[in-house]
Amino acid sequence: MKNLMKEAQKMQAKMAKMQEELKTKQVEASSGGGMVKVTSNGQQEILEIIIEPSLLEENDIEMLQDLVLAAVNEALNRSREMAQEEMAKITGGLNIPGLM
Template identity: 55%
Template sequence: MAKGLGQMMKQAQQMQQKMARVQQELEQRELEASAGGGMVTARVNGKQQVLALTIDPSVVDPQDVEMLQDLVLVAINEAIRQSQQMVQEEMGKLTGGLSIPGLC
């Protein structure tokens, strides 16, 4: 019985190492999303960190700041959503579809 427990512990360690490696790889990946037909673009990494935000000057209207704010929010939120989905898919491949809290 102790031998089975030792094997399970070894497998858990190997899984943890693989997950750490995949998380590091995902941090290097970048995703991009845009809003307003490409007028605002956000780029994020696999850690859901915003790396860049591009705003087309033609969308900057001092009389309509709310529209620009909305476009920025949409672009950032979509890029983060895509990043989270990418992380879930990659971790799902690693864990065989098991949901492990705290991975994303």
């Protein structure tokens, strides 16, 4: 029982460290052939959105909204995948509900 508690504490420390590291890791996604770019960190926070200025000249707000939405969703998906990969390194690929 004592060893189990020690292992749980080690895993908890590794997870806390991983969460801190995920704040600094970034992923980027784009849409519209790179006209909209979104950067997210490993904690699913959007850090930056870049919109190609020529998109604004088209005055097509619906298209711009769709491109931003697509890029944001892709960035968040990539961020979640990155976090899951990092978690798998700690848990040895074991899927533990509620950890991510």
